[in-house]
Amino acid sequence: MANKLIGFRAALLAGAILLGASPALAEAVLHRGNAGEPQTLDQAHTSINIEAFILKDLYEGLTIYDTAGKIIPGAAESWTVSDDGTVYTFKLRENGKWSDGSPVTAEDFVFSLARVEDPKTAAGYANILYPIKNAEKVNKGELGVDQLGLKAVDAKTLEITLERPTPFFLELLAHQTALPVSKASVEKNGADFVKPGTMISNGAFKLISHVPNDNLVVEKNPEYWDAAAVKLDKVIFYPIDDQAASVRRFEAKEMDLVYNFSADQIDRLKKSYGEQVRVSPSLATYYYAFDTRQEPYSDVRVRQALSMAVDRDFLAKEIYSGSQLPAYSMVPPGLQGYEPGFADFGTLSQLDREDKALELMKEAGYGEGGKPLKIEIRYNTNPNHERVATAIADMWKNTFAADVSLVNLDVSSHYAYLQEGGAFNVARAGWQADYADAENFLALSLSANKTFNYGHFENADFDGLMKKSYDEKDPAARAKLMHDAEVILMKEQPVAPLLTQADLWLVSDKVKGWADNVNNEHLSRFLSVSE
Structure with a gap:
């Protein structure tokens, strides 16, 4: 009887080892060609889409774009707008956390938006937030930063007052310039807050490593409020501005997504890859x-x-x-x-x-x-x-x-x-x-x-x-x-x-959840890969 039990346990152990090696449990990794090396990962100093693709995986603004390119709630679960269209009150998610486990607060957003408008920051894209009351005057040094129309009503309630009604304000808040930073991290680490091992983010992913002109790796953030719905374990961005090299790597199945390829290749690629060639x-x-x-x-x-x-x-x-x-x-x-x-x-x-x-x-x-x-x-x-x-x-x-x-x-x-x-x-x-x-x-x-x-x-x-x-x-x-x-x-x-x-994309048929949209918004949190 004892020998039979030992044999049964051994069989169970062998089965467990085989199960652990099963492809079904393999790491879900998305390989993204990104068309160039980002200048920076500091929200206040970015302006181009190859930076935005990375930053919007790492951080989440008050609002975000869904797969169809429509505005939906992000770090804010809801908001109200005053009758005259000038006061927005955002309710942040109670379970919204930074990647270090600390809570995302209204004060973090006040700090982040004020940081962009502070002339000392010299943010190149400060003007995108000029609809906020006094933002332009603050940015030009005519008023103090404390005069901005920003108020943390409590830890999870943010009030933003505008200069005038701005119909597209919710879209502005989904821009990379309006992405939050951890106030505690920036005050502690200064300019180094963007570095791997130091960066604290509130998005679906966190920064693991960055080898300039080679690759940038982000990993699923377990502290993200909707982590259970994120299907990818890791995303690797490849900053390749050599379009021919990007296409070759796609054809060799080394990359799942390629942003921007040579337009004279459209007909050839469509013949070989059909709907994997996206012209939107x-x-x-x-x-x-x-x-x-x-x-x-x-x-x-x-x-x-x-x-x-x-x-x-x-x-x-x-x-x-x-x-x-x-x-x-x-x-x-x-x-x-x-x-x-x-x-x-x-x-x-x-x-x-x-x-x-x-x-x-x-x-x-x-x-x-x-x-x-x-x-x-x-x-x-x-x-x-x-x-x-x-x-x-x-x-x-x-x-x-x-x-x-x-x-x-x-x-x-x-x-x-x-x-x-x-x-x-x-x-x-x-x-x-x-x-x-x-x-x-x-x-x-x-x-x-x-x-x-x-x-x-x-x-x-x-x-x-x-x-x-x-x-x-x-x-x-x-x-x-x-x-x-x-x-x-x-x-x-x-x-x-x-x-x-x-927009020209190559999208492997392994990638699920992709949708073309005029805003060219493709958050990795909505994507998955299958073998």
Whole structure:
């Protein structure tokens, strides 16, 4: 009998060992290609989506986007809005915790939002929270930080007072700039609060390791309020800006997601991978900015001529294989209640545009028969952007006999250079809506926007119309003011919109829970992987 018991126990033990080795119990890991190395993981100093993809896995704002790109409760379980639309009262989740087990409090959010507006922080994206009462004045050093419209009513109740009703305020709170930081951690660790082993976060994942230009690893956060619903154990982000290398790794099944791939590969990839190739319309504009601080780009005629000479149909069809559309307005079409202020030359044929461009350039005294036109195009490293720049260089050479050269930097360095005020001739940029409102695109060109007004454009009439739009409460009248402002912008052409963008993703059929959406929001907490 004893021998039979021993044999039975041995069989149970063997079964347990086999069960432990079963693929069903294997770690669920998502491998995400992320198109570039983040400049930072400090919410106050980020601005681009490859940073947001990581930060929104690590931290959770008061509101978040679901898989369909709709706003839903995040760290706040509910909120109420005053009748006049200026006071938001958020109830934080009772079980909301930081990754060290300490509670997420209203004071953490007061500290985090105030930190962004504090001029000492020098947050490049502070303006996104300007709807908060006194935020702009605080950020410009005209008022103390204690004058912000922020109040911790109690540990789990946060009150935010606005300057004026802001229909898209809940969307602003889902932006990476509004993600919270642990007050205790920042006060203790200073700038080191972002480092692996030090970072304390409140999102579905926590930071485990970061090897720059190699990989960044996040792991499921057991303290997250909804940890039971998170199906992934780990997410590995790969900051690869070499699109061909990303595609090869996807094809070798080394990466489950790839963000941004060379558009000339769409047809080939679709033939091989079908619905794993995702081309989704986006509220995004691909544009070139002119540095208006220097000649000849300080001359509106030169800017207009250069913009007119760009064959946008060629860029859309030949370079992007029809996955993007020609753009003649800074605000992409499709925003409810808003009619873009299109550039008037958009109605002309390309030949007529080029004739008009030659007239303007000659009038300005540049090009063939005038002053030599020497142009440097800056762009962030990417095969698509290189092909666009090469094509535009040829267009400008052929039309104006211009001497055009190209220079490229990795994505972080490229945008850092522009945001820090570096001088340039022409620079490639792209803008994806932080919220579905025309203001988000037009505010880039305000003279007061020192971070994203790359070309340092100044126009009192444009600024004046935008200022009126901020004070206008009637939606139709507000939209008309912004439309009129955009008409000025498209006449002045400090920015030349080239394409209305689509997001290009490769999504392995192993990935479940994915949904295309115009906001390009894809939190890993909603995804899972299957073998």
